[in-house]
Each structure stands twice: as C-alpha cells, then as structure tokens.
Amino acid sequence: MATPKVVRTVTQALLAPLIAVVASVIVTSIVVSIAGSSVSDFWNVIFTWPSHRNMVNIINQTSMIFLAALAAAIGFRMNLFNIGIEGQYTLAGYTAALVAGYAWFPGKLNVLVALVVAMVVGALWAGIAGLLKVTRGVSEVISTIMLNAIAGTLVGYLLNNYGDQYGQGRRTTPIPESSQLSGWTPWTAADGSIWTLTILAVIAGVVVSVMINRTRFGFDLRATGTSEDAAVASGVKVKRMVVISMLISGAIAGLVWMPALFGGADYYGPPFQHQLGFTGIAVALLGRNRPLGIFFGAVLFAWLSEQANPLGLVADISPSIVQITQGVVVLAVVIAYEVVRRWTAAREQRELKAALGAEVAA
Template sequence: MKPAVLARKVGQALLAPLIAVVVAVLVTSVVVVVAGASVSEFWDVMTQPPSSRNMVNIVNQSSMIFLAALAAAIGFRMNLFNIGIEGQYTLASFTAAVVAGMAWFPGKLNILVAVVVAMVVGALWAGIAGVLKVTRGVSEVISTIMLNAIAGTLVGYLLSNHGQQYGQGRRTTPIPESSQLAGWTPFAEKDGAIWTLVLLAVLAGVGISFLINRTRFGFDLRATGMNEPAAVASGVNVKRMVVISMLLSGAIAGLIWMPALFGGADYYGPPFQRTLGFTGIAVALLGRNRPLGIFFGAVLFAWLNEQANPLALVADISPSVVQITQGVVVLAVVIAYEVVRRWAAAAEQRALRKALDEQPTAEGVAA
C-alpha cells in the first residue's frame, strides 16, 4: 500500500473517534454548566490519575463490561439485536452460584463446572429467542425483552423461596473456601485484588476474534449480517446461523458475572451487579462490534464510573452527569463514524471519476 493511501486510511480511522471525543466534551460541559456546577472542577476530577484501588476496580469492572459487550457484538455482527443479555447473565449467574454453593465437585473442578453451567444456561435462554425467530418469525427484540422480565422474576422467586436469609435479603449458599480464587494483588493489600477470572474476558475476546475473522462460520456470520440474500444465494443456512449466533451470544453472556462470583462475591445475592447487559450494548456500539474497539470502550466506561464516585464530595456534582457523558460518547461515535464513512465514500468516488476522466488523455499522449 502506498504511503499516501495508508496515511489517508489512518487519518479516516482516527477522525471519527476524535470528532466523538470533542462532541462529548462540549456537550458534557454544557450539561455541567446548566446544572450550575463548575466545568473546570468537573474535568479536574474526571481527568486526575486513578488511585491504586480505583485502578484495581477499573480492571475488574472492565472485564465484565467487555464480556457483556462481546455478547452483544456477536448478535450485531449477525444483524441481530440481543437485548436479552441482562436476563441471560442474571439467570446464568444465579444458577452457577447455586451449583458452586452445592460443591458437588472438589476444589477448582467446582469452579470449572459452575462456569460451564453458566455458559449453558445463558446459551439456552438466548436460544429460546433464536428458535422463536426462525420458527415463528418473532422479533428477537420483543422476545428477549420478555425473557429479561421472566428471568428476573424467576430468579427472584427462587431466591425468595429457597435462598438463605442474609440480613434484609436472601442469598444462595456461599461457595466453599476451596473453590474461591484469591486473585492478584498488584498494589497494597488494602487496595484489593484483580480477579483471577478476568482471564475469561481475555480468552473470550481472542476466541471470538479468531472465530469471526478466521473461520468459515465467522465468514458466514459476517456475510449474513451484511447481505442476507447474497448469503442465502451462496448456500448459507440463515436459520441455523441465527440460532447458533444467539446460542453463542448467550454463552458469552453467561460468563459476565463469573469473575466477580469467584473473585470475592462468593454467592448470588446483594453483591450481584445489575444492568451490565445494557451497558454492554452501549459499549458494543462504541467499539464498532470489534473486540479491540470493545476493549477500549469497556475500559473507558469503567474508568468513567470509578472517576464519578468522588464527584459529589469533591466538586458537588451529581455522578449522574457521567451517565450523560457515556450516552453522548456512544451517540457521537455512531454518528461520527457514519459521517466519516459517507465522506470517505464520496472522496473515493471523486478520485475514481477523476482517474477515469484523465484516462483518455493519457492514452492519447501515448499514441
């Protein structure tokens, strides 16, 4: 590739994120001003280096957000909107916690079984929407929204009727000490530990990237998502691809809370972190459904969440402003990428038209 062409492509790739960052900063600053707070204090808090404890929390939170976004991205690449990630990881987390608490298997084997159970439960719950789509034509958006409600109600019922009383709430049986993972402590003991199963996010990212970009299945998935009629004409079984994609998306969703479960939560109950599924959808859009882009988006969202904690104390600003920032970033990136894509396409057409116009002249000179 010629240096000029390479430089142009790199510039186009960096232009959209740059536009999105500028827009997000401007819109957030306006919101802070409208809220009657100081813009300088807000950005001073948000841009200060995180403490050691916050760094650990950012890494841990990034792993769960990354898995949630990866699950959403698989559906998006297939042109499916799996909005049911919330219900899938809720039911999977509860089931895995129950299995791990029962301790039917010794030590670390108990962890492996629980993780596999979480993936199977998440896959089966997402598979319901896939089967309904290919057999009855039910939109996966509608079915997954309903399955979210069913999963939440079912877990609540089971926890209320069969869980252990714990303070003002209920919980599953705690995981035995032999199945708990100490994690890695990069700083002082008081700063906490990075969960061992953060590695699940790394393995899932590498595995999905290889599957989508280096296998026939991945090619069929991308082809179906971009142009379904063309995929059908080339022999792709679209219905089978829909079901498999939903199963795969649900399996990854089942892993979302596993790092936290075996990293210190030890049971399903008050420590369970909700809304990660919806956060994952936003991060998948932010990362353009690519594992590398999703990684940066997950770190950004985790960083913003951690930095928002001292806002009320230090700058007397509601942490909710950060949620506005996150939403603006996602919208700005989506719009900016589309604007840059159209601009690049128009530039290529102009260059091609110019080359075609000059061709007769070049031939005439050669004659």
C-alpha cells in the same frame, strides 16, 4: 516512507474517534455548565489518576463490561440485536452460584463446573429467542426484552422461596472456601485484589477475534450480517447461523458475572451487579463490535463509573453527569463514524468519476 494511500487510510481511521472525542467534551461541558457546576472541576476529577484501590475496581469492572459487550457484538455482527444479555447473565449467574454453593465437586473443579453451567444456561436462554425468530419470525428485540423480564422474575421467585435468609434479604448458599479464588494483589491487601477470572475476558476476546476473522463460521457470520440475500446465494444456511450466533452470544453473556462471583461475592444475592447487559450493548456500539475497540470502550466506561464516585465529594457535582457523558460518547461515536463513512464514500465516487472521465478523454 508512508505512501499517500496509507496516510489517507490512517487519517480516515482516526478522524471519527477524534470528532467523537471533541463532540463529547463539548456537549458534556455544556451539560455540566447548565447544571450550575464547574466544568474545570468536573474534568479535573475525571482525568485525575485513580488511587490503587480505584484502579483495581476499574480493572475488575472492565472484565465484566467487556464480556457483556462481546456477547452483544456477536449478535450485532450477524445483524441480530440481542437485547437480552441482562436476563441471560442474571439467570446464568444465579444458576452458577447455586451449583457452586452446593459443591457437588471438589475444589477448583467446582469452579469449572459452575462456569460450564453458566455458559449453558446463558446459551439456552438466548437460544429461545433464536428459535422463535427462525421458526415463528418473532423479532429477537421483542423476545429478548420479554425474556429479560421473565429471567428477573424467575430468579427473584426462586431466591425468595428457596434462598437462604441473609439479613433482610435472601441469597444462595455461599461457595465453599476450597472453591474461592484469591485473585492477584498488585499493591496492598487494603487496595483489593484483581479477580482471577478477569482472564475470562482475555480468553473470550481472543477466541471471538480468531473465530470471526479466521474461520469459515466467522466469514458466514459477517457475510450474513452484511447481506442476507448474498449469504443465501453463497450457500449459507441463515436460519442455522441465527440460532448458533444467539447460542454463542448467550454463552458469553453467561460468563459476565463469573469474575465477581468467584472474586469475592461468593453467592448470588445483594452483591449481584445489575445493568451490565445494557452497559455492554452501549460499549459494543462504541467499540464498533471489534474486540480491540470493545476493550477500550470497556476501560472508558469502567473509568468513568469509578471516577464518578468522588465527584460529589470533591467537586460537588452529581455523579449522574457521568451517565450523560457515557451516553454522549456512544452517540458521538456512532454519528461520527457514519459521517466519516458517507464522506469517504462520496470522495471515492468523485475519484472514480474523475478516473473514468480521464479514460474517456484519452
């Protein structure tokens, strides 16, 4: 039988998500109503079980959003704000596609080399911000935002001047057929395939979870993020931790587009998907920077994005309402957790005062 302490702990853990869900539903419903649309039609479309094709898209999108959020979470756990995931995976995606297209290595070895290149490029690009922070005191927020702009401009320049002509645009050389990954088709070919490299999200999640919770590096990372002064007092080399954390965050960011690249995109160009980095930041906040929480957040965002497509056709509602819903969910979760944290802290203080008062009276 559960003890009162266990029940209270579970209740506290569930209270914040419950408050966030209720608040999100209420606020979104008000927005839909103000927009002059049917609230019931909106929620009916959102909660309708997706078709097989949509389900495949949700799974594939979840893998990329999860990787982006995991990259952001590494920095957040260290109290670093890596806003540059967008630039890191953009530059890494272009470079990996370029290397894979040249096919210097045979078959699947070409895929492995491209993945390593993507991680190295992402890590080095994020490492610039880390070095600037520890050597010149430059805020990683400012430097990563600027590096986003530089990465986008650099890739655009290289693509326009050295890319292959493709319709009205440019692209890198397509990946050879021997290096393409067919994926897994759970239903029919018309429904599409789940990308083979969605497994990268699973591997990265497990590795990061073990690293943060079961290693000395993870302890130092969490300690530094909680209190830098206390970490220094315990012998943690904070500057080195900053650089290493940014390198790891960038390396994971470099993998964000890899499932899509080898899952059917086959080259960098029009198929490239932007904005995953910023989505990942929101999901990392939603998941409280924990891999399991990030997974559920990634599924939620992928679900909402995919279900937004039929809104205009079925319910005559603008799909942009979903973007508002995503923002409301993140804000509601952040606020709800802070409210519950303060309420819990206040209750514990009252209990402590009561216990001390009882001892004095005795």
